[in-house]
Amino acid sequence: MSRFLQAAAYGVVQGGLLGLVAVGFSLVWGVMNVVNFSHGALAVAGAYVAWILNVRFGLDPFLAIPVVAVALFAFGYVVQRGLINLVINAPIFLTLLLTFGLNLVILNGLQLLFKADDRTIDTSYASQSFAIGAVNVPYGRLAACFLALGITVALALLMSRTRLGHAIGATGMDRGAARLMGIRARHIYAVTFGIAAALAGVAGTMIATVGSFNPTTTPGQLTLDAFVISVLGGLGNMYGALVGGLVLGIAESLGGLLLTGTWVNAIAMAVLIITLIIRPSGLIGKALYGGRVEV
Amino acid sequence: MAEILRGRARSRQGLFREWIRTRTPANSWPALVGLAVFVAMLGLQQLIEPGTQRLLTSVFLFVALAQAWNIIGGYTGYASFGQVAFFGLGAYTVAVLMNSYHVSFWAALPVAVVVGVVFAVAIGVPLLRLRGHYFAIATLGAAEGAREVINNLTSVTGGGGGITIPTFGTDAPTPYFGKPGFYLAFLVLAAVSVALATVLARSRFGYSMVAVHEDEDAAGAIGINTTVVKVVAFGVSAAIVACAGAFYAFQQIEFYPTDVFDASFTVLMVIMVVIGGSGSVGGPLVGAVGLQLLSQFLRVNLGSFNQLIFGAIIVLVVVFFPQGVVIYVRDAWRTRHFSVLDNVRRYRL
């Protein structure tokens, strides 16, 4: 029983973090209909920024977050403005391929710069934990989870309360109409991608603090998680990403406890596919564009 | 007038009869060139060193894979990101049959194709109702899932420990082909898939794939059963991929689930088709040959930078030739309009 509780608790804090990984991915998909294969690579790029700041200047990863966010935002803005906007109206596999190529460039660039070694950002507190009854809760993961929650809520407020948020939402629903209203779609798309990149970078920093990362396997895993979570939560839905993250986090840690080998991965994929078939709009909310052949 | 509107009963013809009948001197040259290249490649095998032979063998493999992807992703417009599932299933079917049941390769090959097609129909019926990215993600998930199942069915497949096909001595159900044998096998596979694509493209079925791609409502309205077209296209594509997987398995002798279910196989198929030009026969051909030779060149000459440059080339080609190189050249030739910058404007925001 206590093992069960421990796994559930771990799943919850891990899920919050996974939600933060996915929220930017979901935003880009929902608003621009672009599936960003390089999302995990952007997260890892953010992790390296924080890692360098920590190794060189001893900066705490939580304090490095603003720097990471600004750096990744700028990178994301430029990528969207200079590359993705150029093929935004093309058939979907072109945007998929473009971001895949980008993914290769970022990954291999990072690998050439930093080697393929596993890295982690060491802090005095991340591995400490406190106990609630028989359940151990690590401080670092808990803080990361709360940060993820805070950022998701902030993003949801940005989308629902601010002019910028409304502009993003409107462009996502109907680009033509939004342009007629004087919204500069190119700029809005670039800002959207920038925000997504910044969020990925922050998520990467947290992952580097509570665990380890490398430029070869981490990005692909994160992108795949982001796929699954976005589908579960519904595209472009901020809270949906959080819910999807929690579902995946808990399912993986409980599954790991109950199942042998890597069956848990097979089951995660089955859940992904079944969700797509019966409810392409995700567990909550509805999708911004048609996902299914009508009739 | 009444006659046209009522229609005239005419006899139906098979795929190949139809294709042959529509040949004219003007539209026969690609087929003749193709035949000449095939014969030249046959002869070439005697002249080249083993390294080059291995490279060309992998080129042939990718020509077949790219043509297969083009049928579902290019003509029918359903961008599958899970075609490697059929590759892996084909490979494992052959390996398990040869290893555990001592079935000969030639008996195992058709079983592998059937397994691929059955899986394609099983996942195709529900998944081909999804559009766009949803379909792409679902098929990606199906391939990842298939790999995990193979990975965990340890008693049958050997799981993560890999599997070995007996190739020598009395244990071997079929003697190993060796380098020249696989060169020939993959060359024939490539030729068959190119020929199949050529004939399909100008057939009734080819037109119905294009109609489904363009607009399913309109396709349905003129009597095209869109569900059947999509599932059959997916199945034909899966058959070619599974066949390729079967040969690949035998060639490799020993492999792991992560090898034959490697998502980068799928991605390469997509890249080759898109960069060459989807929805044409020449596109995947040029894309597969060009990219496979290019990546070999980069590996040899650029060392650790090769993947970085490869990624950058993909990005640049997607931006500058979004419709694919072959289609860009064809259209530019027809319209005498070669400006690459105008080409970039095509899909720009």
Next chain:
Amino acid sequence: MLEVRHLAKRFGGLWALRDVSFSVSEGEILGVIGPNGAGKSTLVNLITGHARPTTGQVLIAGQDVTGRRPWVIAHDRVARTFQIVKPFRGLTVRENVAIGAMHGNERDGSVRDALATADELLELVGIAKHAHAAPTQLSVADARRLELAKALASRPRLLLIDEVMAGLRHHEIESAVELIHRLRDSGITIVAVEHVMKAIVSVSDRILVLHHGSILALGSPREVLSDPRVVEAYLGHRYVNRRSE
């Protein structure tokens, strides 16, 4: 030929069509009019299987085809055009029509025969000179004619046309009206959704007026035009203005 019983369609909270019943006999031309959003296109979609009715039935030649898939209905010799034209952009005009001849009823056995049929149909609707053009290069009027040729290629006995005359000039409307009469004379039953009053009056045997998803009036053009509810609800200023031009 066509019978519709208590047909209704709901989109979320909106009833696009409510309790619509009527029938069309063989060789008849039924005009369907109504203001924007009246449910005209929805009616066509429900008949051709491009949408499923919430309640009600569709019968073609006495047979219940409610909820059948579009291609099943197409093979029952029912063809349609789309209000927002849906050409297959990757193909030539000629190939667009040929696909219909390959897959419809009495289909041609080979691609070559289908292309020959397409040429004849392009001649019939009057766009033969654009046979080898891309459909995106056609004018609005010609794109509508292409829609019609595609529909005819499947050799229908019942043809539903959704606003093929919208946006056409005067002389173009006249030739379209004449074409529709010729199609009927060759034995095709026609349901024509139109916005252009003058055209619908001259083309139809009977007219069905839809308003907010319900039938407002159904009768001969003369009856419908003189029905005060129709004049008030739909024709009102529109028709009066047109006549005073």
